[in-house]
Amino acid sequence: xxxxxxxxxxxxxxxxxxxxxxxxxxxxxxxxxxxxxxxxxxxxxxxxxxxxxxxxxxxxxxxxxxxxxxxxxxxxxxxxxxxxxxxxxxxxxxxxxxxxxxxxxxxxxxxxxxxxxxxxxxxxxxxxxxxxxxxxxxxxxxxxxxxxxxxxxxxxxxxxxxxxxxxxxxxxxxxxxxxxxxxxxxxxxxxxxxxxxxxxxxxxxxxxxxxxxxxxxxxxxxxxxxxxxxxxxxxxxxxxxxxxxxxxxxxxxxxxxxxxxxxxxxxxxxxxxxxxxxxxxxxxxxxxxxxxxxxxxxxxxxxxxxxxxxxxxxxxxxxxxxxxxxxxxxxxxxxxxxxxxxxxxxxxxxxxxxxxxxxxxxxxxxxxxxxxxxxxxxxxxxxxxxxxxxxxxxxxxxxxxxxxxxxxxxx
Numbered sequence: 001x002x003x004x005x006x007x008x009x010x011x012x013x014x015x016x017x018x019x020x021x022x023x024x025x026x027x028x029x030x031x032x033x034x035x036x037x038x039x040x041x042x043x044x045x046x047x048x049x050x051x052x053x054x055x056x057x058x059x060x061x062x063x064x065x066x067x068x069x070x071x072x073x074x075x076x077x078x079x080x081x082x083x084x085x086x087x088x089x090x091x092x093x094x095x096x097x098x099x100x101x102x103x104x105x106x107x108x109x110x111x112x113x114x115x116x117x118x119x120x121x122x123x124x125x126x127x128x129x130x131x132x133x134x135x136x137x138x139x140x141x142x143x144x145x146x147x148x149x150x151x152x153x154x155x156x157x158x159x160x161x162x163x164x165x166x167x168x169x170x171x172x173x174x175x176x177x178x179x180x181x182x183x184x185x186x187x188x189x190x191x192x193x194x195x196x197x198x199x200x201x202x203x204x205x206x207x208x209x210x211x212x213x214x215x216x217x218x219x220x221x222x223x224x225x226x227x228x229x230x231x232x233x234x235x236x237x238x239x240x241x242x243x244x245x246x247x248x249x250x251x252x253x254x255x256x257x258x259x260x261x262x263x264x265x266x267x268x269x270x271x272x273x274x275x276x277x278x279x280x281x282x283x284x285x286x287x288x289x290x291x292x293x294x295x296x297x298x299x300x301x302x303x304x305x306x307x308x309x310x311x312x313x314x315x316x317x318x319x320x321x322x323x324x325x326x327x328x329x330x331x332x333x334x335x336x337x338x339x340x341x342x343x344x345x346x347x348x349x350x351x352x353x354x355x356x357x358x359x360x361x362x363x364x365x366x367x368x369x370x371x372x373x374x375x376x377x378x379x380x381x382x383x384x385x386x387x388x389x390x391x392x393x394x395x396x397x398x399x400x401x402x403x404x405x406x407x408x409x410x411x
Contacts, residue, residue, distance in 0.1 A: 061082075
């Protein structure tokens with residue numbers, strides 16, 4: 001007879017041997033978890049986390065609330081790899097606030113980290129390749145936002161209420177397309193989230209004091225320079241905004257804002273200048289061989305569909321095999337360090353779109369990681385100058401030449 005859904009995955013996770021100890025690195029990585037889904041954590045510990053802990057300080061992240069602590073206590077005692085942050089949890093609509101709380105937590109707990117990142121628990125991140133990509137970023141000490149960037153639009157948060165005490169502002173927003181296509185006019189923003197609202201909304205009213213577009217890192221992964229993480233963590237607007245998103249989610253029993261889009265909104269509201277490092281669409285793929293065959297530069301595989309196996313003890317071995325296969329297939333060939341798209345953004349008061357300065361692209365000319373059939377696993381192959389940034393160092397071939405110019409355009 002199969003055991004209960006949570007008991008099945010919890011038993012498996014608790015039975016895994018502890019991961020090897022690691023030293024603090026310059027990258028702190030938080031993996032957002034569904035506390036009751038221990039099977040994903042067990043699969044991660046058997047696959048990509050064994051690579052990740054060599055290059056980053058990694059923690060599974062949960063809200064510091066009873067429902068999460070009860071579900072995770074056995075793993076806490078065995079693995080010591082779970083961080084409890086100041087956030088609600090156990091409902092999907094608490095995710096935006098939990099991500100925000102992770103950055104605040106990581107800033108205090110990992111003072112040596114110059115990059116802080118988040119990942120979701122239903123995907124795989126090739127962390128060694130990530131460190132090489134972070135080495136390409138030209139201004140890591142500034143407010144850098146790193147990920148598969150897109151645009152989202154929304155209204156400035158409002159706490160206005162009706163005479164009866166109901167909130168005037170609802171849960172709405174719009175999608176503005178891929179970052180590299182430029183921030184389109186609000187009227188072209190496509191409806192998203194819960195109220196099918198688009199960029200034609202009337203602003204300068206209680207329900208929408210101000211509309212603005214901001215970039216966000218779409219999908220399960222993003223990273224921020226310490227400078228950016230600190231700016232948003234100290235931003236009173238972000239605290240108020242994420243608290244409201246959780247509160248409205250509780251009232252609706254559904255998302256009020258997406259976890260990734262909400263982060264972009266807060267970033268756009270809390271900083272005046274931003275450096276974007278855009279991974280583009282070719283570095284994140286679905287968990288199929290067809291998708292992975294499209295590129296040897298896949299950094300993130302997401303999502304890995306479980307088909308309910310995490311809730312059935314008889315199917316857990318199948319689930320683990322899926323993760324192992326995807327992890328090995330992702331690394332079947334050396335990782336190609338392709339150029340990042342970088343830009344500087346200037347957010348201007350009372351304008352709906354930021355000014356964008358596009359930066360010239362420089363090829364890194366390096367390859368990271370041997371594939372499963374290519375000799376030493378996870379080896380490094382670089383250019384003749386041995387310029388791989390896999391220890392957090394810049395790629396020498398990614399340094400802009402003297403006098404590199406910026407082309408300034410408004411998008």
